[in-house]
Amino acid sequence: MTLTLGLPSKGRLMADTIAWFAARGIAIAQAGAEREYRAEAAGLPGLEVVMLSAGEVPRELAAGRIHLGVTGEDLIRERVPQAGLESLAQMGFGKANLVIAVPAFWIDVETMSDLDAACADFRETHGTALRIATKYHVLTRSFFREHGIADYRLVDSQGATEASPANRTAEAISDITTTGATLRANHLRVLEDGEILKSQANLWHSPSAPWSEPAERTLAELRARLDQS
Amino acid sequence: MIRPLLTEDALAEIEGMLATLAGIFSDAGYAPVEPAHLFPAETLLELYGEDVRSRAFLFNDPEQGGELCLRPDFTVPVALAHGDGGWERARGYAYHGPVFRRQESGSKRAVEYVQAGLEDFGAEDRAAADAHVFALTLHGLDALSAPGQHVTTGDLSIIFGLLDALDLPEHRAGPLRRHLWRPKRFQRLIQRFSSPAEAPSASRSGLLKAVREGRVAELAMAAGEPVGRRALAEVTARAERLAATQAEAPMPGEQAELISAVLAVKAPMGEALEQLRGIAAAAGVALAPVLDRFEARMAAMVTRGLAPENLNFEAGFGRNLEYYDGFVFEVLAKEGTDHPPLAGGGRYDSITARLGAARPIPAVGAMIRPEAVQAAIRGRA
Numbered sequence: 001m002t003l004t005l006g007l008p009s010k011g012r013l014m015a016d017t018i019a020w021f022a023a024r025g026i027a028i029a030q031a032g033a034e035r036e037y038r039a040e041a042a043g044l045p046g047l048e049v050v051m052l053s054a055g056e057v058p059r060e061l062a063a064g065r066i067h068l069g070v071t072g073e074d075l076i077r078e079r080v081p082q083a084g085l086e087s088l089a090q091m092g093f094g095k096a097n098l099v100i101a102v103p104a105f106w107i108d109v110e111t112m113s114d115l116d117a118a119c120a121d122f123r124e125t126h127g128t129a130l131r132i133a134t135k136y137h138v139l140t141r142s143f144f145r146e147h148g149i150a151d152y153r154l155v156d157s158q159g160a161t162e163a164s165p166a167n168r169t170a171e172a173i174s175d176i177t178t179t180g181a182t183l184r185a186n187h188l189r190v191l192e193d194g195e196i197l198k199s200q201a202n203l204w205h206s207p208s209a210p211w212s213e214p215a216e217r218t219l220a221e222l223r224a225r226l227d228q229s
Numbered sequence: 230m231i232r233p234l235l236t237e238d239a240l241a242e243i244e245g246m247l248a249t250l251a252g253i254f255s256d257a258g259y260a261p262v263e264p265a266h267l268f269p270a271e272t273l274l275e276l277y278g279e280d281v282r283s284r285a286f287l288f289n290d291p292e293q294g295g296e297l298c299l300r301p302d303f304t305v306p307v308a309l310a311h312g313d314g315g316w317e318r319a320r321g322y323a324y325h326g327p328v329f330r331r332q333e334s335g336s337k338r339a340v341e342y343v344q345a346g347l348e349d350f351g352a353e354d355r356a357a358a359d360a361h362v363f364a365l366t367l368h369g370l371d372a373l374s375a376p377g378q379h380v381t382t383g384d385l386s387i388i389f390g391l392l393d394a395l396d397l398p399e400h401r402a403g404p405l406r407r408h409l410w411r412p413k414r415f416q417r418l419i420q421r422f423s424s425p426a427e428a429p430s431a432s433r434s435g436l437l438k439a440v441r442e443g444r445v446a447e448l449a450m451a452a453g454e455p456v457g458r459r460a461l462a463e464v465t466a467r468a469e470r471l472a473a474t475q476a477e478a479p480m481p482g483e484q485a486e487l488i489s490a491v492l493a494v495k496a497p498m499g500e501a502l503e504q505l506r507g508i509a510a511a512a513g514v515a516l517a518p519v520l521d522r523f524e525a526r527m528a529a530m531v532t533r534g535l536a537p538e539n540l541n542f543e544a545g546f547g548r549n550l551e552y553y554d555g556f557v558f559e560v561l562a563k564e565g566t567d568h569p570p571l572a573g574g575g576r577y578d579s580i581t582a583r584l585g586a587a588r589p590i591p592a593v594g595a596m597i598r599p600e601a602v603q604a605a606i607r608g609r610a
Contacts, residue, residue, distance in 0.1 A: 082334040104453025107436055108467040125463060141279050148414035150278040165457030187453040
């Protein structure tokens with residue numbers, strides 16, 4: 001039985017992933033017509049590649065339908081934290097940080113501790129909890145719990161999260177940032193201790209996938225190639 | 230696990246236990262009530278914050294116009310039902326049925342289990358009501374032949390009373406009261422308040438200077454466009470408070486020690502009361518009202534046939550048990566077990582105001598877990 005590797009099927013992430021494997025002697029090319037999402041990996045017999053959206057990879061890994069997968073650590077920790085997935089390699093691209101950002105003009109709020117006080121004041125002034133817009137509910141709640149902040153509400157935001165304060169759908173945000181340019185453009189600032197996660201693309205291993213002997217052998221060969229580079 | 234599969238006779242045994250408890254509660258004047266299994270999640274979210282999502286099952290129902298919640302306990306649904314009929318009435322309710330709790334992944338604890346309990350609203354003699362609910366719970370456990378019955382009691386009104394009596398500035402008292410149920414955070418706050426103020430960061434110094442020079446609004450606008458609901462006036466107000474508290478002396482060491490000393494009290498009830506009176510007298514702190522109620526509660530327990538001098542009391546107990554703010558207790562099958570408790574309960578007056586009462590009304594309740602009792606009897610606890 002082959003070892004199935006799930007890869008991101010679009011954009012920069014796909015290009016960086018293919019380059020990463022190529023540098024380690026594994027050539028990946030799309031098979032068949034343009035829209036056919038299957039690829040063959042030359043240089044490592046027994047490895048079958050499937051192209052998935054970055055968001056599908058965590059689910060497929062957790063369900064054990066793929067043996068290995070490439071996706072950001074943020075998605076794994078957010079969507080399938082209980083799946084016991086192991087990272088075989090930090091791939092050095094797809095870097096982005098999950099951060100808590102507040103309107104920059106809140107010059108009285110620099111830290112999570114300040115935010116806690118602001119949450120209490122906000123409730124007194126407005127009668128409701130201060131809202132944080134995010135699509136990273138699990139990671140954000142866990143971070144707030146670590147910092148002992150309870151009096152807030154999460155508002156789901158699947159896109160353009162940085163616009164939430166301006167839209168008045170939330171007062172602050174928890175979002176992925178790379179250069180910080182988008183945050184600044186939206187008049188937001190990251191809290192000093194507001195970094196939840198430094199994320200990048202990882203090669204993940206699914207313990208619940210069907211690890212036959214041939215699949216294990218292919219994995220061993222793959223690991224040997226990774227160690228060599 | 231969702232819930233253990235019960236054999237027919239185990240199920241019959243649980244039904245029998247529920248009937249026994251229903252009889253005991255009814256004889257004591259608690260009217261049966263059957264709130265729905267589902268209710269709007271908004272109430273719990275407002276009460277407990279986002280954390281409730283890790284404890285309860287919430288899900289979206291666009292048809293209902295918002296999130297619904299499977300009841301993690303009966304307290305809020307019963308309280309809301311009571312409030313619907315008028316908060317200011319004195320009423321007691323008994324209930325039984327399943328509740329639904331999220332567990333940590335890999336936990337062996339059931340996600341769905343049965344509770345039988347009661348909630349008592351509006352009884353102005355709080356000490357008597359505490360004793361009554363507590364005695365009924367123990368009586369119920371005895372009627373079910375629950376073995377072991379290791380009891381721990383607490384009284385969170387003592388630490389709240391201490392915080393009031395110390396007359397701390399609000400910017401310290403507020404966070405301490407808010408974080409009482411998070412012991413680690415509470416401790417860190419005490420440490421921070423007791424330590425000399427750290428030299429402010431460069432940006433914080435800039436802010437404090439701006440306050441002194443009346444330039445906060447200017448500095449804020451320079452930092453960014455005012456976006457969002459939190460207004461510039463709120464930023465300015467907080468900045469001014471920060472400046473005012475910056476110059477304040479740290480919390481005196483004796484106050485921090487006093488708080489620790491009170492939280493550390495752990496003794497049989499009678500002895501604990503003596504220790505607390507002694508600590509309060511030595512520190513010259515007015516704890517008489519809460520301690521007098523403690524004593525009245527003990528007397529009421531005696532009236533109910535209990536021997537409170539021997540009951541375990543821990544001043545720091547109950548800080549992880551939901552949002553109790555007064556008398557609190559838990560009964561385990563045996564000391565130190567990590568099996569679920571056989572029973573537990575406590576007073577939660579302040580929650581009633583957050584649920585809609587015009588002012589906090591007396592509210593105390595307790596519940597028994599028949600399945601835990603059954604497991605204990607069968608030697609599995």
